Amino acid sequence: MIESPAPAAPGAVPALDPERISADFPILAAGPNTGRRLAFLDSAASAMKPRAVIDSLRATYEGAYANVHRGVYAHAATATANFEAVREQVRALLNARTPREVIFTRGTTEAINLVAYSWGRTNLGPGDIVLTTELEHHSNLVPWQQACAATGGELRFIPVDDDGVLDVSDLDSLVAGGTLRMVAVVHASNSLGTITPLDLVVPWAKAQGSLVLVDGAQSVPHTSVDVQALGIDFLAFSGHKLMGPTGAGALWGREELLAEMPPWQFGGEMIRRVEYAGATFNDLPWKFEAGTPAIAEVIGMGAAIEYLTGLGLDAVHAHEVQLVRYGHERLLEVPGLRVLGPALGEPRGGVLSFTLEGTHPHDIATLLDTQDVNVRAGHHCTQPLMKRLGIHATARASVYAYNTREDVDRLIDGLGEVRRVFGLT
Amino acid sequence: MDDMYRELILEHYRNPQNYGTLAEPTFEAEGQNPLCGDELHVQVAIDDEGRVGEVRFTGQGCAISQASMSILTDELVGKTLDDVAAMTREDIVELIGIDLTPVRLKCALLGLVVVKMGMHEHAGTTAPAGWEGVDEISWGAG
Numbered sequence: 001m002i003e004s005p006a007p008a009a010p011g012a013v014p015a016l017d018p019e020r021i022s023a024d025f026p027i028l029a030a031g032p033n034t035g036r037r038l039a040f041l042d043s044a045a046s047a048m049k050p051r052a053v054i055d056s057l058r059a060t061y062e063g064a065y066a067n068v069h070r071g072v073y074a075h076a077a078t079a080t081a082n083f084e085a086v087r088e089q090v091r092a093l094l095n096a097r098t099p100r101e102v103i104f105t106r107g108t109t110e111a112i113n114l115v116a117y118s119w120g121r122t123n124l125g126p127g128d129i130v131l132t133t134e135l136e137h138h139s140n141l142v143p144w145q146q147a148c149a150a151t152g153g154e155l156r157f158i159p160v161d162d163d164g165v166l167d168v169s170d171l172d173s174l175v176a177g178g179t180l181r182m183v184a185v186v187h188a189s190n191s192l193g194t195i196t197p198l199d200l201v202v203p204w205a206k207a208q209g210s211l212v213l214v215d216g217a218q219s220v221p222h223t224s225v226d227v228q229a230l231g232i233d234f235l236a237f238s239g240h241k242l243m244g245p246t247g248a249g250a251l252w253g254r255e256e257l258l259a260e261m262p263p264w265q266f267g268g269e270m271i272r273r274v275e276y277a278g279a280t281f282n283d284l285p286w287k288f289e290a291g292t293p294a295i296a297e298v299i300g301m302g303a304a305i306e307y308l309t310g311l312g313l314d315a316v317h318a319h320e321v322q323l324v325r326y327g328h329e330r331l332l333e334v335p336g337l338r339v340l341g342p343a344l345g346e347p348r349g350g351v352l353s354f355t356l357e358g359t360h361p362h363d364i365a366t367l368l369d370t371q372d373v374n375v376r377a378g379h380h381c382t383q384p385l386m387k388r389l390g391i392h393a394t395a396r397a398s399v400y401a402y403n404t405r406e407d408v409d410r411l412i413d414g415l416g417e418v419r420r421v422f423g424l425t
Numbered sequence: 426m427d428d429m430y431r432e433l434i435l436e437h438y439r440n441p442q443n444y445g446t447l448a449e450p451t452f453e454a455e456g457q458n459p460l461c462g463d464e465l466h467v468q469v470a471i472d473d474e475g476r477v478g479e480v481r482f483t484g485q486g487c488a489i490s491q492a493s494m495s496i497l498t499d500e501l502v503g504k505t506l507d508d509v510a511a512m513t514r515e516d517i518v519e520l521i522g523i524d525l526t527p528v529r530l531k532c533a534l535l536g537l538v539v540v541k542m543g544m545h546e547h548a549g550t551t552a553p554a555g556w557e558g559v560d561e562i563s564w565g566a567g
Contacts, residue, residue, distance in 0.1 A: 360486060363489070383459075386462075
């Protein structure tokens with residue numbers, strides 16, 4: 001039903017062939033402005049979709065669509081089976097213990113909101129600390145601001161240095177005078193590519209008796225993530241960033257924690273028994289899935305996971321590390337260009353954020369678009385971080401399995417054109 | 426590649442007209458386009474005949490926002506406030522002479538929106554609901 005590349009041999013990390021992979025992505029064949037291949041360098045915002053995912057959506061709607069969980073006819077049973085099979089795929093992807101720990105959400109934002117509401121409103125109080133970082137996407141910042149405002153808890157921040165690299169040298173002082181209850185941190189920064197040193201932060205948090213939530217929006221699509229090996233408690237990710245449809249993502253949480261947490265949305269699907277005067281609630285994971293879920297999108301996310309694991313996440317990661325290093329080196333050749341985030345050679349996700357003296361990021365992105373080179377420009381939903389770094393916005397190029405060196409070369413050529421247009425050469 | 430950045434835009438971006446501040450403005454206003462981080466602060470002095478005598482602005486942001494403001498300041502001088510109030514997004518598009526995507530159009534409109542908001546604040550009137558661009562732009566008094 002779904003074509004995917006042959007699985008990698010155990011132990012080996014084969015090199016990806018991004019040209020061949022690109023052939024699986026119809027949208028990349030021709031850009032809207034030039035007809036040339038689309039040099040799509042904005043996968044950190046949302047990834048393009050392989051034919052396998054597009055075909056999956058069609059297969060659901062044409063072949064086996066019905067609402068899930070209650071229907072007694074054949075399509076309902078098939079749709080339910082296909083939908084629930086993705087829960088097992090996500091469990092395997094993250095090496096979770098049981099699919100009961102996988103809750104489908106609209107994406108990362110809803111997953112974090114679920115924890116901030118359900119766990120936060122129940123467990124936080126005056127004197128309690130939620131620790132996050134100065135790198136966070138608004139989705140892992142604003143929910144905790146609200147949870148703390150509602151409960152009297154206090155939100156504190158692991159600082160970044162002037163390059164946007166986390167300073168974890170004195171974590172103890174950050175929690176002085178309070179009780180650390182939750183460490184909610186991004187795994188890989190969408191804005192700068194900075195990697196949070198979870199191997200250091202998680203054991204420290206555990207020694208404080210705290211829970212740990214990881215925003216995996218920029219890590220789960222790009223590298224192997226093992227929630228048991230990381231020793232964390234919650235992880236959120238979005239399907240659309242791992243080549244799946246929009247509107248589907250997941251929260252993983254440790255079963256014993258999820259079991260104690262109250263539902264946060266109420267209605268159909270999440271109930272066991274309802275009377276006019278009250279209701280009892282369903283088991284995990286459905287007690288957190290009120291209403292009809294994104295059925296075809298979740299099944300499509302399953303097709304994306306199958307495609308990605310077929311490529312091999314270790315191979316995807318190795319490809320991106322090489323490509324982002326190449327891009328970093330080439331960007332440093334451009335006069336007046338500043339790359340933000342980790343220095344060349346330091347750990348970095350698949351993101352290159354930069355400013356070019358004498359130009360505004362939006363002008364850069366608009367001019368590059370005329371060449372069908374797609375980059376993002378703006379604050380990347382990290383306004384406090386931009387302020388901390390003393391800038392208003394950056395241009396950001398991000399890579400994925402389908403990106404080639406030629407895509408990066410076209411970015412560099414385009415930046416040369418930007419400099420020419422703005423009279424900087 | 427540079428069709429969207431006609432010489433007019435680049436010239437005004439590099440050498441903005443009426444850049445600076447006035448000693449005694451009749452009114453002033455500032456606004457941001459949070460999407461891009463474009464910022465403009467505009468001051469307007471009305472002369473004895475009720476026309477725009479002088480305009481100055483400061484700001485930072487993309488070439489479209491800053492150049493559109495510069496071009497607009499030249500256009501405003503000599504107009505009555507009624508004339509300014511009657512200006513539309515189409516007037517701005519015509520002035521700058523380039524096609525823009527909806528996101529970038531907001532950059533181009535920021536200047537006129539800031540001027541109109543300043544006028545409303547000066548007159549004590551409420552800005553018209555739904556004026557194009559107002560929804561996305563945040564305000565601070567001058």
